[in-house]
Amino acid sequence: MYLNNNPIGVFDSGLGGLTVVKELIRLLPREHIVYYGDTARVPYGTKSREAIIRFSHENMRVLLKRNVKMVVVACNTSSSYALGILRKHFHLPIVGVIDPGARKAAEVTRNKKIGVIATPATVNSRSYARAIARRDRAIKISSQACPLFVPLVEEGWLRKPVTTAVAREYLGPLRRSGIDTLVLGCTHYPLLKSVLKDVMGAKVALVDSAHEVAAEVKRVLHERRLLRTSGGRARRAFLISDRPQQFEKTAREFLGYNIKAVKI
Ligand code: DGL
Numbered sequence: 001m002y003l004n005n006n007p008i009g010v011f012d013s014g015l016g017g018l019t020v021v022k023e024l025i026r027l028l029p030r031e032h033i034v035y036y037g038d039t040a041r042v043p044y045g046t047k048s049r050e051a052i053i054r055f056s057h058e059n060m061r062v063l064l065k066r067n068v069k070m071v072v073v074a075c076n077t078s079s080s081y082a083l084g085i086l087r088k089h090f091h092l093p094i095v096g097v098i099d100p101g102a103r104k105a106a107e108v109t110r111n112k113k114i115g116v117i118a119t120p121a122t123v124n125s126r127s128y129a130r131a132i133a134r135r136d137r138a139i140k141i142s143s144q145a146c147p148l149f150v151p152l153v154e155e156g157w158l159r160k161p162v163t164t165a166v167a168r169e170y171l172g173p174l175r176r177s178g179i180d181t182l183v184l185g186c187t188h189y190p191l192l193k194s195v196l197k198d199v200m201g202a203k204v205a206l207v208d209s210a211h212e213v214a215a216e217v218k219r220v221l222h223e224r225r226l227l228r229t230s231g232g233r234a235r236r237a238f239l240i241s242d243r244p245q246q247f248e249k250t251a252r253e254f255l256g257y258n259i260k261a262v263k264i
Contacts, residue, residue, distance in 0.1 A: 005230045007032035007237075008217065009068030011059040014042035014154050015247055016188030017074030018254055020097070023214035024072070025236075028221070030228050032235045034066045037261075040242035043150040044077040045119020045186065052121060056082035060090055062239065062264070069226050072217060073097065076118055076186050080125035093220050100216050101183055101209030102131030108205050109181040112139045115174040115204075118185030120145040128185055142177045146170045146186075153188040156250040159195060167192070167199045175200065184208040191254055239264050 008024065010017050014037050021035055036059055038044075044052050056078040063071055070093040073079045073086065079096035087094050105114050116128045123145040132139050148166050157163050174182065182204050184190055190208040197206060221227045228234075236259070240247050244261040251259050 003069040004226055005228055006067045006069040007034045009034050009063030009071040010074045011036040011063060012075040012187055013044040014039045015250055018251055019187050019190040019210045020072060020074040020213050022255060023210040027214040027218055030234050034063060034068055034237045036062045037240040039240045039247060042154060045121045045150060046147055049081050052077055052081045053085060056086060060086055074187050076122045080122045080127035095213060095216050095220060097209045097213050098127045098131050100212030101207060102128055104212050105181050105183045105207045106132055106135035108207055111180045113179045114139055114141050115179040115182045116141060116143045116185045117146050120147055122185055128183060142174055142179060144170055144174055149192060150188050153191045158191050164195050167195050171199050181205045181207060
């Protein structure tokens with residue numbers, strides 16, 4: 001089957017996956033993209049393993065109906081619990097966000113002390129701890145679940161004082177633990193980068209996997225000879241399961257241009 005000109009599918013529980021879309025557009029500007037944000041059921045990070053796996057399957061089916069040539073699971077929570085299962089079940093390339101972020105963090109740290117902030121489900125899965133240990137067993141990892149970050153982002157409260165106060169509370173123990181690298185282990189968190197930078201200080205490197213994930217997508221498309229070959233403008237569709245206006249508003253602020261979100 002000739003798939004090159006089909007879109008790349010990307011899913012997330014909400015709008016956090018846009019951080020990955022932004023990098024995909026930068027690195028692969030010619031590719032068509034179909035994004036699906038499950039805004040009706042966000043957050044995933046406080047749900048059970050079973051629910052996360054079921055939602056991830058359903059999101060895959062939404063994208064497959066749009067004839068995607070590969071899928072990016074742009075959600076750390078889904079990647080933590082469902083990536084292996086999805087790869088067994090669906091026969092197309094699927095890229096997750098944990099390994100690329102873990103690889104980058106292991107490269108960046110100098111003092112071998114890494115902090116990981118993520119949803120409670122991702123922290124409980126220990127997916128980052130395992131992925132980082134696979135690269136370097138000597139690295140010490142301190143994790144912190146930050147369940148209030150996702151609703152703040154979904155609400156578009158990216159720079160409010162309350163967001164800084166919440167970040168101070170969550171990040172206090174990590175600041176005291178002497179880490180030199182902090183993994184933003186949730187695709188929503190890069191939207192809070194300026195607040196997180198202020199709270200952690202300039203000496204701590206913030207690692208988000210978006211750029212690494214986009215590079216991995218490019219590598220996979222190249223290897224499988226799936227890069228788009230046709231001419232014409234790249235099409236981008238944003239499908240979501242609820243509250244399109246809210247999605248459009250935050251997406252505009254983050255991407256810097258207007259998008260049209262379609263509720264399905
Ligand atoms: N953006 C997601 C993640 O990377 C999920 C946030 C959530 O739904 O709790 O984990």
